[in-house]
Amino acid sequence: MPILLYAVFGTSRALAVGPVFAVIATTLAVVGFGLDTRGVDIVGTVPQSLPPFTPPSFAPDLIHQLLMPALLISLIRFVESVSVDPDQELIGLGMANLGAAFSGGFPVTGGFSRSVVNFDAGVATPAA
Numbered sequence: 001m002p003i004l005l006y007a008v009f010g011t012s013r014a015l016a017v018g019p020v021f022a023v024i025a026t027t028l029a030v031v032g033f034g035l036d037t038r039g040v041d042i043v044g045t046v047p048q049s050l051p052p053f054t055p056p057s058f059a060p061d062l063i064h065q066l067l068m069p070a071l072l073i074s075l076i077r078f079v080e081s082v083s084v085d086p087d088q089e090l091i092g093l094g095m096a097n098l099g100a101a102f103s104g105g106f107p108v109t110g111g112f113s114r115s116v117v118n119f120d121a122g123v124a125t126p127a128a
Helices: 002-009 011-033 060-080 086-103 114-121
Strands: none
Touching: none
16 A cells, blocks of 8 residues: 555655555444454544643542653753754743643653754755
């Protein structure tokens, strides 16, 4: 199947369309073969709204249990988030993590030197 994608779309576009094609193909397989009735777990109904506002728990035993792992994870993620403009990247990551904390989301972080690699490669778009 990847060969067909490369033949139809070319190399760079096949890489972009591959994940979309995989989602469509697996959705059609579930519907076509009735896999949801044969024991295959599916996502089900996806909520159509934002998650509810959920303040974090400030229970002393929970804070004591999570303090050291949270500090170590924060240190590792800080070192991992090497950037061309570290102030802006850390502000963005901090805001995203604050939003995740109050909505039940997952913490986010930058990748290992991704921004530096993009800068060295001459990438000019923010989407890269």
